Amino acid sequence: MTRSLLLRALALAGVLLLLPAPSHAHLMNTGLGPFYDGVTHFALTPEDLLPALALALLAGQRGSRAGRLALFALPGAWLLGGLVGLAFPTISYAPVLTTASFIALGGLVAAEARLRPEWVTALAVVVGLLHGYLNGAAMAQAKLGTLGVVGIVSTLFVVVALGAAMVVAIGVPWGRIAVRVAGSWIAAIGLLLLGWSLRRV
C-alpha cells in the first residue's frame, strides 16, 4: 500500500468516525422499545410476578394437565384483560385486589389444595383478567400500547411454562415441601402488603 493510499484510507476512516448516529448506549435515555419495556415491566414488578409464579406453582402441584391448561389460560386472559385495559384505562392501581390474589394463591399453594384442573384454569382466568386489565391501563397511561402488553404476556408465558413444568417434574418429597414453603412466603408477603394498603396514614 502506497503512502498516499494509506493517508486517504485514514482520512476516510476519520470522516466516518465523525458521522455515527448517536449510540444511546445507556438505555435509561431511550428505553428498550415498547415490547421489551413490557418484558422488563413484568420481570421487575413483583406485584405481577408473584401471583403469576404462585399460579404456576399451583398448576404444577395439580399435575401436567392443570399445568398445560394454565399455560394458555393465564396468558390468554392476561392479554384479553390488557387489551380491555388499553381501551378503557379507568383504574390502573387496585392494591387490595392484587394483594388478595397473592394471599389466595399463596395460601392454596401452601395448603397444596386438591383443586381440579378446571378450577385452576378458572382461577387463572380471573387472575389474568384482573392483572391484565391493570397492566393494560398502566400501559395506556405510559403510551406503550399493545406491544407493551404483548411483551408482558410473552414473559408471563415463559414464567408459567417454567414454573409449572418444574413443579410437575419434582421427584423428591422435599421438593414439594419447598414449593409449599414458597407458597406460604407469597401468602405472607400478601398479608403484609394488605396491611400496608390499609395502613392508617
Place this chain on the structure above:
Amino acid sequence: MTLLATLWPALAWAHVEKGRAEGFLAGVHHPVSGLDHVLAMISVGLWGAQLGAPAVWLLPVTFPMVMAFGGMLGLMGAPLPGVEVGIALSGILLGLAVLAEWRPPLWSAAVIVGFFAIFHGHAHGSELPAGASGLLYSIGFVMATGTLHATGIGVGVIHRWGWGRVALRAAGAFVASAGAYFLWRAFT
C-alpha cells in the same frame, strides 16, 4: 491499605430507585435486628427438626403466615396488649420445648407457634418505617424470617447424633434463659 479501603466504600445507590432498595434492605434487616426475634425464629426451626416430619416443615410454614397476619394488624394500627411480654414468653416456651424435646400433638405445636407468631408480627408491623416500599419491604421481611427458620432447621440436623441432641437441648436452655431475661426487661 488499598484492600482495607475497599472494605469501607460509601453506598453509591447508583441507578437504584432509592425508596425501593431501601424498602427491601430494611425488610431484610428488621427480623434480624432484635435478638428476641432471632432466637424465637431459630427455635421454631430447631423444634421442628427435633419433631421431624411433618412438623419440620409445617411449623416454619405456619410461623411466617401467622406472623404476617400479626404484621398486618400492626400496620393497620390494631392494638394488641402485651406484645413484648408475648415475645419474651415465646422465647421461654420455645426454648423449653427444645430443651425438653417436647412432643405435643402436631396441631397443638402449630397452634403454639402460630399464637406467638402474632406477637412477633405485630411488633414488626407497628415498627415499620414510613416511606419504605411496602411490597419490597415485605419480600425482604419474609425472606429473612424464612432464612432464620431454615437456619434453625439446618442446625437441627445434628439431632441425629447423640452429642447433637445434647447440644440442641443446651441451645434450648440458652433460648429459654434469654426469654426470661427479655421478660424481666419487659416489666422493668
